[in-house]
Amino acid sequence: MFLSRRTLISSALLMLLPFVQYANAADSLPNSNLASVATSPLHSVADNLTFANYQQVSIHHIELALNVDFELQQLSGNVILELDWHKAGKTLVLDTRDLTINSVSMLNAKGQWQAVPFRLGVVDKVKGAALTIQFPQERVAKVKINYHTSANPSGIQWLTPEQTQGKQWPFMFSQSQAIHARSWIPLQDTPAVRQTYSATVTTKQGMSVVMSADRTSLSDTQTQFTMPQAIPAYLIAIAAGHLQFAALDKTSGIWAEPEMLAKASKEFTDTPAMIAIAAKRYGDYRWGRYDLLILPPSFPFGGMENPRLSFITPTVIAGDKSLVSLIAHELAHSWSGNLVTNATWRDLWLNEGFTTYVENRIMEDLYGRDRALMEQTISYSELLAELAELPAGDSVLHIDLGERDPDDAFSGVPYVKGQLFLRFLEQKFGRERFDNFVKSYFDHFAFQSITTEQFRNYLTQHLLQRYPNIVSESEVDTWIEGQGLPPFLTPPNSPAFDDIDAQRQAWLDGKAKASALNTQGWTVHQWLRFINEMPRLNLTPAQLLELDNAFHFTGTSNNEIAFAWYSLALDNRYFSVLPALKQHLTEIGRRRLIVPLYQKLASSEHYDWAKTVYLAARSGYHPQTQASLDTMFSDTPIEHQH
Incomplete structure (x- = not known):
């Protein structure tokens, strides 16, 4: 996952190197057995953040049959879990969060589905609720669970048409990392367990469904998926919306709403070259395809490395390829x-x-x-x-x-x-x-x-x-x-910042006007260095106004520069930025670019203003973002909209 705690920027260059595609799981694991990898849990690993008894029995394959209901804002259907038993037993414990479990059955010796008893445990505020299933016999091979999601699951966001780029169609997407897969699938939600998965997903006509898996369209309303490589639960991903696809080459492409497709395709043309570079240095790319899904602005992170289909924030589409290193990050996760x-x-x-x-x-x-x-x-x-x-x-x-x-x-x-x-x-x-x-x-x-x-x-x-x-x-x-950084660390230092630091200091010392600084040809890196190393707390409004007049930071379309500038402005109490900041906070939901700004506002005399902005924007934020900000503005009850 790319949180952009660091700001990594790049420009465009195309290099063509050999690209090795692995079309199936057998190719991706030479001299080894995929099934054994998929079904061998780490018996010695104790994960405190799961209820699952995976050291006794683990899932090696998940088969989903889901309906995406935009009217109810609900995922519903069945999941069949194929089990590997490492110790004899009759009990299976799974992770859930806010799921309604309608029925549970096992595949008996006659090949028939037989109902079995189950119970949901007491809700833990972090882990959710354990689903305990009791079988009448040992070493059951398959269990089927019929269920549906809650109105506001932590791992799924539902967007109205008005909250999308096109304003005509709704949208939904998952964010399963770290332990949010349990909010839309009952499973063993620990990275210690890897499983393959398949899915058949139904939704209304006019919508496209994508997942972190091979995709086959069955009809106008039904899509089939297969992930032959074993992955942890947090990498299972789904999205549905009015999407179109544009190829970048034979093995990579862009999924996006039509309104964003051309911009995204132009911005991320270097993706095939990145794949080739990484494969040459670190070994063959083993996942078949590498596609990108451009999500609505409410996506709470920079990117998410779901295999075969990285989820990407639109906030990195700057129009000049200055922020595309985020793609290198998600690709590196392969x-x-x-x-x-x-x-x-x-x-x-x-x-x-x-x-x-x-x-x-x-x-x-x-x-x-x-x-x-x-x-x-x-x-x-x-x-x-x-x-x-x-x-x-x-x-x-x-x-x-x-x-x-x-x-x-x-x-x-x-x-x-x-x-x-x-x-x-x-x-x-x-x-x-x-x-x-x-x-x-x-x-x-x-x-x-x-x-x-x-x-x-x-x-x-x-x-x-x-x-x-x-x-x-x-x-x-x-x-x-050890805590902190070692004393023997040699910090990185870029000579390219020496001139930027010197010019900043000349301005701070009153030796040069902002308009007289030689900024021609500065990259986004250099602008960020210029802003981020400015003093906090003791710049005057007049100084910040001078910078703003010279460089037009307020209202910039580059989200990284906007975040750096608004952070500096708030730290120095330059509240002239508030009108533009309101637009920034309202139009995007990326946590890294909004939560710290809300924190600064909440500790200032503009707390009430910030809360008003948040309440107006809240329905467009992801549940994980809402959870953070609800706590920040918890002095009065917040009405939860579903």
Whole structure:
């Protein structure tokens, strides 16, 4: 998932390199058995954030038959779970959140569906409710559950036509990470369990359904899907709306509302080149296709790496390809995260740290070392600011979540501190050695969910011991288990920012007017550096007005620059931006670009203004965004609209 705690920017360059497509699961796992990977849970892994008894019995295939009802704003139907028993037993425990379970049946020895008793447990505010199913016999192979979703599931957003780009058709989409899949499918919602899945989805005519799987249209109202590779539950994804498709090449393309399709296709033309670059460096792309779905502006994150179909925020469509490095991030997850997955949310850094590292290497290969170093420097600067606000325990890579909401783990720490750790190893061992290590790591653990301990064992055997006396276990401990950043870290520093810093200081010292600064040719990276390193709390309204008049920051269409500018303005109490800020907060729902601004407003004398804006915009925000902001504005009851 791309949260954009870091701002990673790129321009366009097309490079054509060999692209290897894996059309089926057998190809994607040479010299191994896909079924064994799909059905082998980590018996030693204890995930505190699931009710599932997956160490006794695990799901190896999910078969969905769902109806997408836009009038009721509900998913309903059946799910058949195919089970692998690791210990004898008669009980299956699944994860649910706000699901209505109508019936449960098992496939008996006669090949008939037989009703079995079930019960929903007490609701836990983080984990939802356990669904406990009791069988009359041991080692049942299949169980079928008839169910429907609630009016406002945490993992699904329903949009009215007015909340979409086209204003004519409704829209729905899922966001299953971290543990929100349980809000629309009863299953084992832990990344320790991987399963294949298939689905038949029905909706009204005129709508297209897409999922993180191979897609076959059966009729005007019915679509079939198959995911032959085993994936964790959080990567199961669905969306439906008035969508059209445009190919980028034979193996990648864009799904979007018609009003956004041309813009998105133009913005993301470099996607095939990114795939080729990554495949050349880190091993063959193993997922068949790589398509992008451009979601409505309410999507709460920058992107989500659902295999074969990354979900992408429209806020990165700037018109000049300046923000397309988000695509490199979601693509990088095809190796780090989707191929090799964190076994628990304590191990999130294995997904996001590797992905942020791989993303930056893709960007360097495509756009050059200078651009990649600027991105690293911006990331590091933003991490330092975030570490100053985080509890000390949350600055540990291998974070101890206990039974906290796993969404709490998604800070800049697993992303950027994880990247810095891998850069440290690269610098110590040299790129050639480290590249070989990363590629072999992806191959060795392909289609598996692993723990930090497993990574460390592999690191020790294949890098630390193979090339002794370069990096110590103590240094690795400091990176992975220590708080904050190690004292021996060499921070990234981009010389491209030296002139920007000098010009900013000249303006601050009164030696140059803003209009006289030489900003010609500045990239978005450089503008962000210029804004983000401005003083907080002591700029005057006159100074900010001077900047605004010179550079027209207020109302900019570049969402990253807008966020940086509005953050600076609010920190320095420059409230002239409020009219434009209202539009910014109303038109997009990306958490990273709105929640911090609401936080600043809520602590100012404009609390009431902010709450009024929020209440007007709330119905267009994702349930996960609503949950954060409802708490912020909880002084009076908020009417929940469904």
